[in-house]
Amino acid sequence: MxxxxxxxxxxxxxxCLIQHLQKQLKAGEQILTLVPEQFSYEFDxxxxxxxxxxxxxxxxxxxxxxxxxxxxxxxxxxxDGKTNxxxxxxxxxxxxxxxxxxxxxxxxxxxxxxxxxxSFISELAMMxxxxxxxxxxxxxxxNSSAELNGRLQEKMLDVFEIYQRYDQLLEQHQLKDxxxxxxxxxxxxxxxxxxxxxxxxxxxxxxxTEDEYQMLSVLLSSGKDLYIALRMEHTRKEPFSLFAAxxxxxxKIQDMAKKLRIPVETEVCDTPYRFQAAELSWLNQHVFRxxxxxxxxxxxxxxxxxxxxxxxxxxxxxxxxxLLAKDHTLxxxxxxxxxxxMTDYRSILETAMExxxxxYYMDEKESMLYTPLLVYxxxxxxxxxxxxxxxxxxxxxxxxxxxxxSVEEISDLENYCYMWQIDGKTWNTPFTAGDFASAEAVRLKxxxxxxxxxxKLKGQHTGAEFCSMLYQFLTEQQVxxxxxxxxxxxxxxxKRMQTSEEWALVWNSFIDILEHLSTLYRTLEMEFSEFSxxxxxxxxxxxxxxxxxxxxxxxISQGSTARLNA
Numbered sequence: 251m252x253x254x255x256x257x258x259x260x261x262x263x264x265x266c267l268i269q270h271l272q273k274q275l276k277a278g279e280q281i282l283t284l285v286p287e288q289f290s291y292e293f294d295x296x297x298x299x300x301x302x303x304x305x306x307x308x309x310x311x312x313x314x315x316x317x318x319x320x321x322x323x324x325x326x327x328x329x330d331g332k333t334n335x336x337x338x339x340x341x342x343x344x345x346x347x348x349x350x351x352x353x354x355x356x357x358x359x360x361x362x363x364x365x366x367x368x369s370f371i372s373e374l375a376m377m378x379x380x381x382x383x384x385x386x387x388x389x390x391x392x393n394s395s396a397e398l399n400g401r402l403q404e405k406m407l408d409v410f411e412i413y414q415r416y417d418q419l420l421e422q423h424q425l426k427d428x429x430x431x432x433x434x435x436x437x438x439x440x441x442x443x444x445x446x447x448x449x450x451x452x453x454x455x456x457x458x459t460e461d462e463y464q465m466l467s468v469l470l471s472s473g474k475d476l477y478i479a480l481r482m483e484h485t486r487k488e489p490f491s492l493f494a495a496x497x498x499x500x501x502k503i504q505d506m507a508k509k510l511r512i513p514v515e516t517e518v519c520d521t522p523y524r525f526q527a528a529e530l531s532w533l534n535q536h537v538f539r540x541x542x543x544x545x546x547x548x549x550x551x552x553x554x555x556x557x558x559x560x561x562x563x564x565x566x567x568x569x570x571x572x573l574l575a576k577d578h579t580l581x582x583x584x585x586x587x588x589x590x591x592m593t594d595y596r597s598i599l600e601t602a603m604e605x606x607x608x609x610y611y612m613d614e615k616e617s618m619l620y621t622p623l624l625v626y627x628x629x630x631x632x633x634x635x636x637x638x639x640x641x642x643x644x645x646x647x648x649x650x651x652x653x654x655x656s657v658e659e660i661s662d663l664e665n666y667c668y669m670w671q672i673d674g675k676t677w678n679t680p681f682t683a684g685d686f687a688s689a690e691a692v693r694l695k696x697x698x699x700x701x702x703x704x705x706k707l708k709g710q711h712t713g714a715e716f717c718s719m720l721y722q723f724l725t726e727q728q729v730x731x732x733x734x735x736x737x738x739x740x741x742x743x744x745k746r747m748q749t750s751e752e753w754a755l756v757w758n759s760f761i762d763i764l765e766h767l768s769t770l771y772r773t774l775e776m777e778f779s780e781f782s783x784x785x786x787x788x789x790x791x792x793x794x795x796x797x798x799x800x801x802x803x804x805x806i807s808q809g810s811t812a813r814l815n816a
Contacts, residue, residue, distance in 0.1 A: 252470060252507045252514045254500065255479040259534055260524025263479040264293075264453055266517070268300055270477055271451050275305055279449045279474070287313035289454045292813050314462050318435035325442050327434065335425040338766050338788065343423070344375055345784040346774065347415040353780065360401060361408040368787040378413060382429035383459040388414040423770065432461040440468045452478040457499050466503070471510050478503065485516065492538060527551075563598045567606040570804065582609055582802045588809040599806055611798040613807040618792045621756045623733065626650040627789060631782045634704055639677035639697065641667050648696060652732045655696050663692045699727060707778045713771020716781045717764045730757065752794060759792045 253270070257263045274281060285293045290313055298306045312320060335343070351357045352365045364370040381391075388410055395406040420427060439445060450473045458466060470476050480500055482493040487501065507514050525531040529548035536544075556562040566587055574580055589595045592614060603610040618624055629647045633640065645667075647653060648660035655663075666672065666681070666689035677697060681690040703723050707716070724730070733753055740746040767785065805814075 251475050252503070252512050253475065253477040254503065254514065254516045255477065255519060256482050256485065256500070256516065257479075257519030258483045258522065259481060260522050260531075261519040262521065262523050263481070263519050264296070265523075266519055267451055267453055267477055267479045268297065271297075271309075272301065272305075274449045274475070275301070275308060280447060281309050281451065282445065282448045282469075282473075283309055283311045283451045283453070284317065284469075285311075285313060285452070285454045287315060288811070289813055293453060314432055314465060317465065318431045321435040321439050321444060322431070325438050325444065327438070330426070332424050332426040334428045334431075335420060335423075338762065339425065339770065340427065341371070341375060341788060341791070342766055342770050342784065343419045343425075344371060344378070344412075344416055345787065346770070347412050347419055348374070349776070349780055349784070351411045351415050357411045358408045359404040361405065361412075365412075366783065368790060371787060372791075374409075374412065377409070378416065378427075379429050380459075381413065382427055383432070383461045385433065385460050388417055430461075433464055436461070436464040436468050439465070440472070443472055445469055445472045448473045450476045452476070454479075455499070456481060456496050458502075463502070463506070467506055467510070470506060470512060483520070484518075559595055559598050560602075563595065563602045567602045567608060570608060571606055582804045586805040586807065586812065586814055588807055588812050590809045592808050603804070603806075609800050609803040610806055611800075611803040612796065613805060613812070615793040615795050617790075618752065618756050618759075618794055619790060621752060622650045622652060622736065623729070623753065623756050623760065624789060624792065626652045626729065627760070628786055630700075631786050633700060634707060635779055635782055638674040639700075641673045641677075644677070644696065651736055652727070652729045653696060654699075654727065655692055659688075659692045659695075663689055663696070699723070710775045710777060711781075713774050713776060713781060713784075714768040716776075716778065716785075717768045717771075720785075721764055733757070755794055756792060760789060763788045 255263050255266055271281060271283070283293075283297070290311070294306075294311055297309065297311070301309075310320075348365045348371065352362050358365065361370075381387075391406060391410040391413060395403050395410065398406055445468065448469075450469050455478070480496050482496045482500060485497075485500065487497055488494065491497070504514055522531050522534065525534055527550035528546065529544055529551050532544045533551065554562065554565050556565060570582075570585055573585070574582070587599065587610075589599075596612070596614070599610075600612070619628070626647060629643055629650070633643050633647065636643075645660065645664050648655050648663070649657070651657060653660075666684070666686075670681075670683045672681070677693070680686075681693060703719070706719050711719075737746060737750055737753065740749060763785070767788075771781075805812075
């Protein structure tokens with residue numbers, strides 16, 4: 251039987267779902283719970299707190315991804331001789347596909363310029379992920395393009411060319427895209443009656459992809475009961491309502507149950523529990539709707555009109571300090587700061603939190619582009635791609651501290667270049683103006699290795715040869731040793747530990763990228779400009795998810811993705 255629990259936010263759907271779960275556990279049923287991957291930690295915590303350790307350990311809890319892995323571990327996967335391609339491999343092959351259809355074969359009509367941008371490649375990767383999960387092969391794109399015309403048709407054909415070549419490269423390397431795992435797992439689970447007699451609980455979902463619907467169909471047809479909580483206030487279909495996407499999901503699940511001849515029971519949760527203050531409860535029910543204004547006092551709702559983001563953030567931090575001083579039972583972990591523009595507020599929030607001495611946790615992946623190694627590598631690639639030396643790039647390279655020149659030598663050289671306006675082709679001739687002796691010595695020390703490397707990189711080489719030459723250059727320049735020396739200079743033990751973690755991640759990721767490119771581009775010949783574009787894009791994607799440094803910290807998060815407990 252299908253049980254659907256509906257209700258607005260904070261109306262106790264999850265609590266009601268867990269109560270049904272407790273009853274089924276007491277009846278001795280085999281329980282399977284499914285939640286989106288990003289909510290699994292919070293949901294498991296809630297289950298553990300309510301059920302206790304003994305009952306919690308009787309459950310099987312999964313996201314759709316981990317459920318697919320569990321099916322493969324239990325029954326095995328399709329014996330096709332292919333291995334799963336990891337994210338780095340997929341990105342490297344996608345860049346290769348774009349390079350071949352745009353630069354070599356000149357097949358792209360409209361997207362040739364966009365293909366040179368790293369952000370466009372990331373968008374393509376997300377698009378192809380959706381295609382995979384929706385069961386759309388390249389041929390379907392080509393057939394669909396016949397129904398279009400003009401620029402839209404040309405764009406569709408360009409995407410088809412890249413998608414088809416990407417598929418061919420995966421096949422060539424005997425690899426498969428892991429985004430098809432759920433569809434394969436659903437077919438295997440259906441053939442083995444993997445969930446026969448199970449009672450399944452789903453929470454926190456608003457919509458499903460096509461491959462998730464396939465698995466959902468298997469769960470519904472073979473399970474004893476399926477409970478799902480959906481955030482919607484009523485079952486009436488309103489196309490432009492706040493809950494339109496969830497209402498569409500509700501209708502699809504009902505249709506699925508109807509086809510399988512499974513009875514459906516709908517339970518409505520309509521009592522708001524989450525907000526104790528009347529004005530917050532009203533806001534939760536009426537926000538973004540054309541309704542009558544709230545009548546009465548609103549002491550729990552505060553609106554600040556600030557002149558700048560800095561003033562905004564100062565107000566937030568000062569208010570947090572005041573609340574903590576006023577209420578001694580309040581902890582930092584009970585406070586969250588949300589923003590829908592984290593890129594604009596991140597650095598301002600970090601500075602203000604430090605100034606107000608507030609422990610905080612930034613719930614966001616952090617780019618590692620600011621680390622010395624990546625600054626060095628990206629600057630090096632920029633210098634090698636140019637025909638004439640650029641003073642700004644050379645100075646940036648020297649200031650990383652990873653060249654054979656000391657910081658003092660680079661400073662003196664920068665002063666000399668500023669005084670005598672050294673730039674471009676003047677770097678290629680000896681310095682003779684003014685007090686040139688020391689500046690000339692530093693010029694040779696800095697520029698000679700780069701000129702030798704540029705000569706080696708000329709012409710076409712395989713991707714593996716480029717990787718080898720780049721790694722050999724870094725070894726000769728003792729870059730890893732220079733990083734270790736910089737680490738020892740940091741006096742603060744805590745700061746040194748954090749820096750060591752970051753730099754180790756960047757170095758290991760860099761080596762991993764070299765290994766992947768050496769394997770995938772072993773026989774692919776290319777120009778250095780092509781190789782450097784791929785390499786810069788892959789290293790530019792190195793990110794770090796920073797764990798909380800303390801248990802009691804203010805949570806700072808993106809408003810659209812935040813998952814707050816109570």
